[in-house]
Amino acid sequence: MSKRTIEIMDTTLRDGEQTSGISFSASEKLTIARLLIEELEVDRIEVASARVSEGEFEAVKNIINWAKENEYLNRVEILTFVDAGKSIQWMKDTGAKVQNLLTKGSLNHLKYQLKKTPEQHFNDVKETFALAQKEGIINNIYLEDWSNGMRNSPEYVYQFLDFLCTQPVKRVLLPDTLGVLIPSETYTYLAQLRSKYPNLHFDFHAHNDYDLGVANAIEGLKAGVNGLHLTMNGMGERAGNAPLASVIAVINDHLPDVTTRVKEVALYKVSKLVETFSGFKIPANKPIVGDNVFTQTAGIHADGDNKHNLYFNDLMPERFGRKRKYALGKTSGKANIEKNLQELGLKLSPEDIKKVTQKIIKLGDKKEVVTQDDLPYIISDVLDSKLYTNKVKIKSYVLNHAKGLSPSATVAIKIEDEVIEEHAQGDGQYDAFINALGKVYKQKNKVLPKLIDYAVRIPPGSNSDALCETVITWKTEVKEFVTRGLDSDQTVSAIKATEKMLNIIEQ
Structure with missing residues (x-):
């Protein structure tokens, strides 16, 4: 069976950056763009909206210069607007060559936001396309709110697509802008368009408001769309977009007649870098890229x-x-x-x-x-712990440390069958504990070894709330020896190391 290769357009740097509180620097954008194209090998990237800011302008110029040098120019896309050519001029100044023109895909948006008739809107689009063609810019077009357009004003959608069949447009981009579709609707609407307009290139752009972004993207492929818009880690406005990693895994494992050029092995690496740059934390249980999923x-x-x-x-x-x-x-x-x-x-x-x-x-x-x-x-x-028997047991202890008062400790030690309790103060809680212990052993006419080194270690790569190891070096008149204690609490781990010392000297 021959496989149908679909285009993957990653919009992390445009739609993904609309995640609340996220803003990439120019250097971060360039790094992510390079990884998306050269490591992941996505077909296209949408990197910015025209006319947003001076910083965005410089970021796009950097990406475009890199893309030119590496012959990726037609793989870099910019969201543009029907604005009497201002977006086209902005693109011309950056050197970008592919526009994704934002237009109205539902009658509601057209009527209440633009307050124009379909004919007026189509004429504005026609003029924008003509300006783009004059500058050698490739035309793609977004039908914003297309999903609600199919639900509530399908005649308008068909009228728009009939018009686009007469225009110099390379791709028609169909967004579920508000994430309202369920999978059965997605398939039905897209299959209808695929049947009615076999010569148009359709991309589907899923949002995740009902957590159905992946399912809708897959239904879009079953209905015959030519491309999908996805983001790293599902970044995007509100609940985000369909996540790239999950969609690619489903395609590779469950759609035998569909393939992509995306390199699976790079997904986690790029995902973690985007997490670092964005500060947008990946949930531990997020499929494919979450910390806990394997x-x-x-x-x-x-x-x-x-x-x-x-x-x-x-x-x-x-x-x-x-x-x-x-x-x-x-x-x-x-x-x-x-x-x-x-x-x-x-x-x-x-x-x-x-x-x-x-x-x-x-x-x-x-x-x-x-x-x-x-x-x-x-x-x-x-x-x-196997090296000695427990002849000495630290049965209980109370450690006190209050502002303005010397730290103190009360300890109860069981030596064979005798329990001895003492109280002492010290420079710190553990020092007070050792002083109280010294009083116990003075009663027994014994001298404790001298503490000559005290080190606390956290296992490399571990979590500080898990374990710490206290390593104490002791010295008697005849030898030096080391004991270790392990606990999530530093003082407790030191006390455990001390208990081992007591049992060693008893032997």
Whole structure:
């Protein structure tokens, strides 16, 4: 079966920039334009609206100069207006060669916004096209509010398209401007136009107000449209536009007779760069590009993947330049731990895996986020705990730190079968804790080792709300030794390291 190649026009730099609070700098626009065309290999990009600002003018000039040098000029498009040639002059000054002329695709918009008759509007469009042709500019045309036009004034839409069949227009761009369509309507309306106007090139432009942007775009392809307008990360006004990554994945997996030139493997890379430049945060569960969408959380899923990839689907992360992950938390099972150990090149005994799993579940119950970067620290803590028996137990403690008062600590220590309680002050909470501990051991006629180094580490790449490791170096009369404590709280991790020290000196 021969596949029909459709055009993908990315409008992140124009419609996407209409996301509330978003504004790209000129250099950011140029970088994104280059990535869209050279990395993702979209067919066309819409980069700006004419006459918006001086900054926009300079940004477009930069993009146009780059496009000229690389023979991409006819792939860069500008939104223009029916404004007696002002937009055409603006384009001429930038060097741009493709206009997307904004016109009225519904009788309501024409009647109440422009207050003109169809004939008057068509004549204005004709004059704008003629001016563009004179300057060597290619004509595309938006029928704004086309979807409501098909619902409420289809005769007007047909009248407009009949007129366009007589004009020098390359593409007719059909936007669901307010995101009102459902998939069945999208298919019906577009199939009607495809049948009635077989020689016109139709692009469909979906908005996502009902979260139906992807579904509507796919129905548009089934109805026979020639191109789609999409944005990175679904950016756009209100609820945004149909997202590029999701639509491309659906086309590749579910439309065997349709293909695009877009390179899937670059989707995530470009998506993250656009997120960085825009400050528009990608939801963690956003298909294809969200942080969590290739992360298995339930242990049973990791177990199934280990045995026969039972929880894989066609959306393999490698397609998009990503990797599958296995979350570590309270729902983690042994299989999740094993998958992460494989990634790190580590191997533990079944008994040690069980202990590590219990530690991770305990952290998960405290709502701590555990990452693969934390795993070596957890393993170290668990294995280190096996080196001695707990003859000494820190049963309880209270740490106080109030403005104007010295930090203080009250501790209760169980040494074999005896519980001893003491209170002390110090320069900080942990210092007060050590001073109280010193009083306990003075009662036992024992001297604590000297603390000679104290270091706190957060696992590289981890989250500061997950784990920190406190590493303390101690010195007795005969040796130096190190103990480690692991916890989400820095002081608690130091106390855990101290408890290990107490058990070592008891032995």
